[in-house]
Amino acid sequence: MSIATVSRVLNGSDKVSESTRKKVLDVMERSGYTPNAFARGLGLNTMRTVGILCADSSDIYLARVIYWLERELRKNSYASMLCCTGYHLPEKEKYLQLLLSRSVDALILAGSQFIEENAQDNAYLYEAAKKVPVFLLNGVLPGSGAYSIVCDDALAVKEMTDELIALGCRSPIFLYRSLSYSGKRKLSGFCRSLTEHGMNGQERSFLCPAGIPETVRFLQELEAQGIFFDGCLASDDELAVGAVKYALEAGRQIPADLQITGYNNSLLSLCSTPEITTADNRSEFLCTTAVSLLMQVLEGKDVPERTMYSANLIRRATTRSPK
Amino acid sequence: MSIATVSRVLNGSDKVSESTRKKVLDVMERSGYTPNAFARGLGLNTMRTVGILCADSSDIYLARVIYWLERELRKNSYASMLCCTGYHLPEKEKYLQLLLSRSVDALILAGSQFIEENAQDNAYLYEAAKKVPVFLLNGVLPGSGAYSIVCDDALAVKEMTDELIALGCRSPIFLYRSLSYSGKRKLSGFCRSLTEHGMNGQERSFLCPAGIPETVRFLQELEAQGIFFDGCLASDDELAVGAVKYALEAGRQIPADLQITGYNNSLLSLCSTPEITTADNRSEFLCTTAVSLLMQVLEGKDVPERTMYSANLIRRATTRSPK
């Protein structure tokens, strides 16, 4: 019963006789022995842990992403080290290093907040990708090195805008909250649709301050400035809730006077009355795909660096019924 | 420039001359050296990591708790290992072991789902508490061994019920979703208030199925059964949203015909129209307190095993104005 044998039993080696295996297991049981994870990590140079970075895990969308990521990773017997960076670059760099310094096997950056405008601000991501596999959820790093899985937000918003216009909307506006990677893509989808319909998307897109009351106020000001809109596409459900509240206060009928769409198909879109038409960007699919690709990468397989999938339009009560 | 010197520099020992410290730092920089976390862990027997267990990190309340926990832990240079257990005992046990097997320095069990009815089903928690400090957020383990920080939910619901009655509510009901530790406490607060006002709380408390449409339907059925209520206290904001939707559909005026309160002061309570009166159980306070106590425990200090704090009532539009 040497130390080596114990190790073999622990790792399910088949080169152990049934009798000694039993004996070892028995002693382990009796003595309450637990293998030391650090020593194990030292020898194997892995603790089967992946780092998850996100800007804010309390965000209703990111929270769901984290839920699915952790779940899928655990299924593959990987633990999840969570780290929230906030929205500022220095913290993002710092906490990415923090995770790296703990020798995680891979990094998953959840959310489109990790791609900076300025190319050289992304340098740390390329550096990280040299050390471990880096997965970007809803973000793409120009060039290569990291893997990305993104929802085709541009297409989704384009289709939603097209549909709104087909349903009689003459003057749509687009409300967004930041020009993150997916923010930009949503905006471009909106602009593409408006161009096709002979309108100028840029002029009808607005950066809206955060918060529901702020959104209400913002739309009131827009109205006061004489900017008319009978359709409001929002880049997330919370903004859409603000738009609904604006309509309620302004006495505008939904969807007769004003059609509204959100994005993410979060619980928020269901809490509003009327319930909000939104796009389901399928966080579960995003995460299961990401983790499945990650596992393949860790096994040394070759996987595509870019994966794109499409969102589903969820039609509810803030838009008119087709036909 | 021996290995020991490098170690000393890394650990900020004062027994290193400025010149060699510089030299070491310089070489580390140039060679891109990163200390091996596993080897470090092996020697020190810690990787400064705490395990966070929760039933479901996508739950809007728990997501916030996790956010604050991770943030506070990181401030103290601890990493967070997240693990979602779901609501079944076998998984809870299994994933707790999983975290333990990775030699986390402590465990935080977020949410009141971890205390089982049957005393011996909690045995694994006592076992865990023997190995590392265990912190229960919103849950108390009978006897001792683990630390708990709980919000006085009973008091909060008692006060909300008292207030509703003071505002003219004659027939309040209480809606809850499960009899978890905090579920029970909320229920007891409701019953206490009703008893004081000459009513029977048990008869006016209802276990409501999950989901907003389900809640609406449930209340419609209650009405159909002839159970009258002009006040609805819900054990969480989502249930309260369901109650609001029920009132809207039934054509009952809020708060004139029906007063409604939620719990948690989540974004959901703000998405509803009218905005929902709710109790803020201050997750930030809960988490900063928990982590601060945890740090003290890890430093070997003595801290109280039970901490209780009170919630804040947030008065909004689903209840009548005082006076």
Added chain:
DNA sequence: TTGTAGGCGTTATCAG
């Protein structure tokens, strides 16, 4: 102030 050497608890390699 610096260097040497032993130990932390595994896994992997090699003999037996």
Added chain:
DNA sequence: CTGATAACGCCTACAA
């Protein structure tokens, strides 16, 4: 199939 032994990379006496 099993046992001895050398890594793994860091920390920490202890020695210089």
